[in-house]
Amino acid sequence: MSAAAIHDDAAMAQASSGAVVLQATGVTMRFGGLTAVNNVNLTVSEGEIVGLIGPNGAGKTTFFNCLTGMYKPTEGQVTFQGTVLPPKPRAVVQAGMARTFQNIRLFANMTALENVMVGRYCRTSAMALTSILRGPKYRHEEEATRERAKQLLDFVGLSNTAEHLARNLPYGDQRRLEIARALATDPKLILLDEPTAGMNPKETEQAKELIFRIRDLGLAVVVIEHDMRFIFSLCDRVLCLVRGETLVEGSPVEVQRDPRVIEAYIGTPDEDEVDDEAAKEEHS
């Protein structure tokens, strides 16, 4: 686990020096009577990897959606590099925050390269007339877009499958392609929603290594994951959500040792039934 050791040192160095990138304060999301996310705070600094864990239905993805403008939080605000973000996905991406999806949402009938090139959309400017007239400036921009997309595919290790359709890629490659597409938007912060779901141990290891390399580019990373070994060996800080509320926040070691986390995942024998009933009520 030399990678982990190196990363620990780096984390120590960066955690103290990095400027705050994202600050979410008091984010609350209610759907009718259901409070999916309740008063959650999150601060992410440059070059930091933050993990977000919690049992199913804890509100992790909803929290992500609030951060990325897919949902407008009922209360609270999200500040990115000192400015309050409007709840519009496009503005969020423009500001420098990109995401991947829990259930892969690639453009299935486009090639891998084209998928990444779509990610470049918000950093390029060719409009109708330039596209039709095809002047030197347009061609230069297209070439640059293509070049950058190829670099990114290379970065995530998909250079050989650039011209393959996204839907024909193996599952693990699709996950990596989604990351490449998100990176193409030149983000300062990347949010990964279960990046290793459905992966085998070897692929998980590769994914971890990829996330470290992304961090080394100077990006901040927020990861949702269920794989505890993965998250505790990856993150600088871990936030555990349970029923929409922050249960614990701290270093991986602290969170790992916290009995409440174990309880939240597995439940205590006595409260088991009560918990289940409460959960049922909440869902109905």
Add this chain to the structure above:
Amino acid sequence: MSTQLRRSPDPKASVDSAAPSMQWWLVLAGTVLLIAGSFLSWSFTPAILGNVTITGLPAPLQIFTIVIGVLGLFLLLLRMGRFHHISTLLDSARGLRALGVTATAYLVLVVLVIALQAPGLANADPGVFVCLVGAGLMVAGSLRMPSDPTVDPISVHLPSWAEILVIVALMALVLFGAAYALGQEDGTVFSLFLLFLSGVVVALQRAGLFGWIGVIAARNRRVITLGAFVVAFLFPLTQDGSDANMSIATQVLIFATTALGLNIVVGLAGLLDLGYIAFLGAGAYVSAMMSHSAFANIGWKPPFLVVVLIAATVSSVLGLIIGSPTLRVSGDYLAIVTLAFGEIFRLTVNNLDGNNGPDLTNGPNGIPGVPELEFGSFKFGDTHEIFGITLGRFANYYFLLLVVAALIITIFTRLNNSRIGRGWIAIREDEKAAEAMGVNVFGLKLFAFAGGAFLAGMAGSIKAHQDVSVTPDQYIFLESAFLLAAIVLGGMGTVAGVLVGATVLKLLPEKLRFVADYRLLTFGLLLVLMMRFRPEGLVPSGRRALEFHEDDERLAAKVEESHIEKVTPTGGRT
């Protein structure tokens, strides 16, 4: 269907290279009978079917069966193992089967026509029955024939001159066929020609020829575009001043041009627009109102090019007004709103007659007497002579429209193949994800909508002059529906598809009384059949076909393969 990979399970089982089998001889006998019978007289009555009474001198209808016979002989030779280069490409058994069925159906129809029009079966000569027996033998023989193993056409490389030669030959055939079809006055002969044509096309497609031609076409895209335009430009020269056919051709071209604009909205951006004809109408009305017509109610008469710009701008502003509130919501709302917009447009121009508002459009009477266009000293109403060939009024407009069509095709392909085009595809694939990746979903939709309206306005401004008058009943919902039908039939998101669809939809009613009388019924049936068997259209783009067949893995592999072929340097990237 043609796009599927075919690999016979047991490659050694089939080709009768060494000793021709029983079936082979049967089919051979069939083709020989078919050809021989075509040289005989088919009927006693010279008045029907373009005179098929003369023995030894085949009429066009008989030449068709000879063509089928010759194609059959060719495929039989392939089965013998001749022309090794091509025989690996084509599955002759499937081709022969389709040819046999086509010939049989064709001849049965001929016999029926003789029996009905002559009238009486007694008017049929032995020749036609000889042919019928031959066709029957072809079917019987080919039914049991095992399929040939074929290789994937992508792996076959001919010298580039040979590929270009194939394209040129194909273009010449298209030009010749179009001229012939348009020249047919007799509806029966025209239908039989169509049957023959579609039968041969299906047979060659079954045999796998079209897969190969598709690969060649993809490799030589420029040649094929250039060739298509040369053919289109040469077409009026084949008509020698015949206004009847040129009028139809001009109609087809206007229809196709408008459909191309609509295809940007429907095919590229994936928006369903049911009121597109209103944008064409807006352009036409603006153009008519600013023309020198005695009934035009606007005093300002700028030069035509300015009028075109104004007409297009007015249309696109209308597009913006309709689009900006509705494009924010997803799904069917847009279809409903555009449908209503089409009606609003029709009712408005019907009522702006001075009684219910400003006198702009003369109400239901429209604006008649829109003068012919003039560019400098070139008057579009005059007849011109080039190389001793007379080019009439319609030919002049035809050429102008061809230029406009070329412009729109350029815009279409370049947009499709740019940052904006990628954005459109992303929106079609997954709107939420596109938005989350920074694509300006609303802006791109609005642009497609207003841009499509702009092009329609442009086409409309020419249509006003070509039609001489502009009336509200030219721009009704039905026309929008036909435009959409042309796209669905031809293929969403492709230029060639729309051209094919527009031609079919405009040409059939002109040439066939039956289709003209039961236009809605036939087109409705046609669309239902298309939806069932080929929802992506006759000439779909690979990506569009994939969108309609989400779980067709073989198709996905195929599309990917041809894409990789296209972008790798060895494949002759254009």
